[in-house]
Amino acid sequence: MKGPTNDDKYMICDNLKFLREDVLNLTQEGFGQPIGATRNMINAYELKRAVPPMDKLVNLSNVYNIDLNKFIKERMDKSNFLDFRVDKSKKFPSTTISKGKNI
Secondary structure (H helix, E strand, C coil): CCCCCHHHHHHHHHHHHHHHHHHCCECHHHHHHHHCCCHHHHHHHHCCCCCCCHHHHHHHHHHHCECHHHHHHCCCCCCCHHHHECCCCCCCCCCCCECCCCC
């Protein structure tokens, strides 16, 4: 069985950055705090210097109502990001540390 390629790993990083910036409109600190990641960790993920470990991805899924399977296998973009929610009846959560408006 073949493991994930670098492109797969980097897609996770791209999805994380898209979710934080374009969907939730959060700072790196505001995004990372609820999932147990520091601003420096989020920065490293977004710059593709590191890939989020599974515990951070599980936390991300739980906190931000994200389908983890889709998040690690499909590219998130403006045309499909709503499909990544686990519970379609819920909006993406608001948080207290935000760069601006929440969606």
